[in-house]
Amino acid sequence: MSSILDLFRRRPTANLARERLQILLSHERASAGQEGLIITLREEILAVIARHVVVDRDQVQVKVERTGESSILEIDVTMPIPRAKLRAASC
Amino acid sequence: MAKVVVVTSGKGGVGKTTSTAALGAALAQGGERVAVVDFDVGLRNLDLIMGAERRVVFDMINVIQGEAKLTQALIRDKRLESLFLLPASQTRDKDALTGEGVARVIAELRQSFDWVLCDSPAGIERGALLAMHHADIAVVVTNPEVSSVRDSDRIIGMLDSKTERAERGERIERHLLLTRYDQARAERGDMLKVEDVLDILSIPLLGIIPESQEVLRASNVGAPVTLNAPVSAPARAYTDAVRRLRGETVEMSIPSDRVGLVARLFGRRVA
Ligand SMILES: Nc1ncnc2c1ncn2[C@@H]1O[C@H](COP(=O)(O)OP(=O)(O)O)[C@@H](O)[C@H]1O
Ligand SMILES: [Mg+2]
Numbered sequence: 001m002s003s004i005l006d007l008f009r010r011r012p013t014a015n016l017a018r019e020r021l022q023i024l025l026s027h028e029r030a031s032a033g034q035e036g037l038i039i040t041l042r043e044e045i046l047a048v049i050a051r052h053v054v055v056d057r058d059q060v061q062v063k064v065e066r067t068g069e070s071s072i073l074e075i076d077v078t079m080p081i082p083r084a085k086l087r088a089a090s091c
Numbered sequence: 092m093a094k095v096v097v098v099t100s101g102k103g104g105v106g107k108t109t110s111t112a113a114l115g116a117a118l119a120q121g122g123e124r125v126a127v128v129d130f131d132v133g134l135r136n137l138d139l140i141m142g143a144e145r146r147v148v149f150d151m152i153n154v155i156q157g158e159a160k161l162t163q164a165l166i167r168d169k170r171l172e173s174l175f176l177l178p179a180s181q182t183r184d185k186d187a188l189t190g191e192g193v194a195r196v197i198a199e200l201r202q203s204f205d206w207v208l209c210d211s212p213a214g215i216e217r218g219a220l221l222a223m224h225h226a227d228i229a230v231v232v233t234n235p236e237v238s239s240v241r242d243s244d245r246i247i248g249m250l251d252s253k254t255e256r257a258e259r260g261e262r263i264e265r266h267l268l269l270t271r272y273d274q275a276r277a278e279r280g281d282m283l284k285v286e287d288v289l290d291i292l293s294i295p296l297l298g299i300i301p302e303s304q305e306v307l308r309a310s311n312v313g314a315p316v317t318l319n320a321p322v323s324a325p326a327r328a329y330t331d332a333v334r335r336l337r338g339e340t341v342e343m344s345i346p347s348d349r350v351g352l353v354a355r356l357f358g359r360r361v362a
Contacts, residue, residue: 011281012275012279012281013281014280014281014282014283014284015280016239017236017283017287017291018283018287018291020237021237021240021241021291022291024241025241025244025291026361027325028244028245029248047195069293082271
């Protein structure tokens with residue numbers, strides 16, 4: 001039931017709008033605009049790593065996050081333990 | 092050499108056409124030679140907002156296809172002799188607007204004007220991309236409302252990657268024009284505040300245009316609001332925005348119609 005009192009009970013909604021936008025856009029920015037850049041970076045990073053170690057393609061994650069006027073580039077590589085170390089450990 | 096400005100937003104109905112006309116007229120009032128270019132093929136409106144709809148003979152597609160010279164298609168404003176309109180085609184296929192054709196028209200406009208203002212169609216498709224492609228400066232028109240802010244964010248990403256300047260590795264100047272702002276509602280917490288939108292989009296602010304009935308009145312008579320009601324709140328806000336666009340430092344304010352009420356009543360009686 002709506003009454004005149006509802007007018008006074010109503011909470012401001014702009015804060016919620018702001019929060020929802022911030023969450024949504026941080027996701028959309030990471031995916032949409034930077035897609036091309038991420039693909040290039042990922043391929044080149046993979047090539048550099050492959051020169052030194054054998055890694056699975058799925059083990060290389062590249063993310064770009066825009067914060068204000070700059071971006072943070074996150075590279076996450078899960079590397080196998082080098083053979084030499086494995087051998088040393090088993091001795 | 093002209094500066095090419097794209098007035099863009101992603102979302103439709105936020106005030107791009109209104110702003111193109113108002114900014115163009117305000118620039119011309121300051122003595123600059125200005126061309127406003129309608130990129131909204133099939134949904135042209137800039138001619139109507141400028142009050143030139145009955146004088147359209149040729150449009151940009153006629154120029155691109157060699158059916159008319161640019162000078163034949165340009166319509167001189169009745170009130171300001173340094174303000175010109177290049178209309179969009181209302182009947183032709185959108186594909187007739189080619190990238191190469193647009194490049195030629197913009198290059199020719201650069202030769203004879205100080206400012207070329209491109210009124211972008213809504214959306215993030217080909218038409219919007221063509222309108223922004225040659226821009227040196229982008230005016231991102233945004234309403235304090237979630238879907239408009241989201242679309243502006245998307246457009247900013249495209250300005251940074253899909254324009255000629257971006258492709259050359261140069262930066263395109265981007266400015267936020269916050270329109271249809273209602274300060275009372277923002278203060279009540281029912282509308283995103285200026286700072287909220289700035290925080291989220293993080294591009295410099297060109298101006299805050301208040302929600303005002305003067306905008307509708309100006310469109311009814313077919314005159315940019317800066318010409319039809321020069322002392323009204325939106326007109327003052329657009330005039331300040333133009334001064335900033337020209338590089339002046341102008342203190343940011345949100346003009347209100349209430350302050351100008353006396354002046355407006357007085358102005359009308361005299362006129
Ligand atoms: N500051 C404002 N105050 C009130 N109404 C406005 C304002 N700016 C734009 N409008 C109205 O919003 C509608 C859409 O404006 P328009 O300039 O055609 O947007 P777009 O070109 O982005 O689609 C029009 O009816 C116009 O009169
Ligand atoms: Mg429009």
